[in-house]
Amino acid sequence: MKTLWMCVLMLVLVISTANAQQYVYPAKGQTPEQQKADEGACYSWAVQQTGFDPATPQAQQQAAKPPTTATGTKPGAGVRGAAKGAVVGEVVGDDAQTGAAAGAVAGRSQSRRQTAATSQQATQQQQSAVQEKQAAFNKARAACLEGKGYTVK
Numbered sequence: 001m002k003t004l005w006m007c008v009l010m011l012v013l014v015i016s017t018a019n020a021q022q023y024v025y026p027a028k029g030q031t032p033e034q035q036k037a038d039e040g041a042c043y044s045w046a047v048q049q050t051g052f053d054p055a056t057p058q059a060q061q062q063a064a065k066p067p068t069t070a071t072g073t074k075p076g077a078g079v080r081g082a083a084k085g086a087v088v089g090e091v092v093g094d095d096a097q098t099g100a101a102a103g104a105v106a107g108r109s110q111s112r113r114q115t116a117a118t119s120q121q122a123t124q125q126q127q128s129a130v131q132e133k134q135a136a137f138n139k140a141r142a143a144c145l146e147g148k149g150y151t152v153k
Contacts, residue, residue: 022138028149035150042144049140052133 026035047053142152
């Protein structure tokens with residue numbers, strides 16, 4: 001849950017930072033009222049062209065997550081680890097019970113690491129997609145404003 005909140009926070013920061021970096025100068029002497037109207041119209045046009053609205057929080061698009069237990073492991077990870085550990089324990093030290101216990105712990109630990117890595121990768125992909133959409137939106141908005149006689153940086 002902590003990771004999810006961190007992702008949401010980073011997403012908000014990325015959007016607000018990217019949007020705050022555009023400066024609009026009325027190069028043809030437009031009045032502040034005209035500039036405000038033009039910026040509103042270009043904002044709407046950019047949303048229409050790109051399908052992205054920076055003012056609307058993007059829904060968390062998460063890939064179908066594999067089911068996990070309350071401890072964050074995949075169901076059966078401990079059993080599979082125990083089976084592997086029992087075999088190794090029997091072959092190496094003639095002690096299948098100790099090997100099974102160690103294997104169960106190792107199996108669950110590995111499962112947690114894999115689940116966390118998968119979640120982090122999905123979050124990074126989502127952030128990258130939002131950044132690309134924001135860049136396309138900024139480009140469309142700038143094109144519209146430049147067409148109306150503004151300088152956009």
